[in-house]
Amino acid sequence: MNSSISADFLNKLKTQTASSHKRLEELPVSSYILSPNMKMEDYAHYLQLMYDVHSDVEENIFPLLSATIDDLKERAKKHLIEEDLLYLNYTKPVARNVFNTQNITIPFALGILYVVEGSSLGGRFILKNLETIDGLTEGRGVSYFGGYGNKTGSYWKTFLHLLMAHEEEYNVENEIIEGAIYAFDCIHNHFVNTEK
Template sequence: MTPDLNSSLDFLNTLKIQTAGAHKRLENLPVSSCILSPEMKIEDYSHYLKLMYDVHYDVEEKIFPLLSNSIHDLKDRKKKHLIEEDLVFFNYNKPVVSPVFNIENRTIPFAFGILYVVEGSSLGGRFILKNIETISGLNEGKGVSYFTGYGNKTGSQWKSFLNVLTEYQEENDCEDEIINGAIYAFDCIHDHFVQIQKNEN
């Protein structure tokens, strides 16, 4: 079943609008904005990678199993190993993982909302990569596996995910639950960044 184009666009537009505030709050954190700064240091970059390692570890361990029957290419969407590769380049040990999401009693639509946020970050990663590659030590294609992500397939991977998402929503009439999951994801990542920063100070 292919969802009606207009209803799909309406849903995606509503999803974007309803999550905009939480998205902005996360983007405005210093740890988020620093990786777009021309003054970014290697230490800032590797610190951000360690924070995102927690996010992707939780997603792959907790969210992927909930969606395994709904998304056929989940194995291609794994990114934890890319962060591990980058941290090895910087001679970091694999980070001790801090939990980000509590998925007890969470539904499949809620999990879809969380993955919407995480998959969407791959699009932003392409812009971040342009800045990262201007930093000395990161301009030779090493240490940037995570932000390279899907490479020239980033757009098509995102479109493919949105197609699955909208089809699932159309079939199950679960717009609110998906939106709640996406807002939850933005808020959890925000709180995780803030909490780790507090613990380090």
């Protein structure tokens, strides 16, 4: 793999998705999980929104990528959100679709997964705040944000390596970037349009 070309691709991916990423992070629903005064109902609402995202990804994106990424089973997180909601005494939500996954390509799907996998890195940062909230101590109710635990960094690097290899082999930079922007925008719209 040509490392300078790969680094250039990753920089472009990060740069071209930056404004969509920022727009999502600036939503109240995204920022209140970082607040020291976070309310449990807000936390549960966020988990339900992310349940929709992961449910859609696991049901519709994973099958498309099964031949490209061999550790998809370990990357499933819907069950972790179910555990957390159960701990918070919320019933398992009925998943709503976040993405229109009809006729999407493998590179586009990889772009979507780039966003979803990247959220695991951010989740480790959010976890530090959650562990200061009464009722979420000792690792209870925070399975989802615990993600891959101390393997989070290595899972991310493995995914990026696969992403770069796929891009280099098939020359699909634009499609991957389009998929990532699409994912950020769909999640943003889902957060804005879903009532508590």
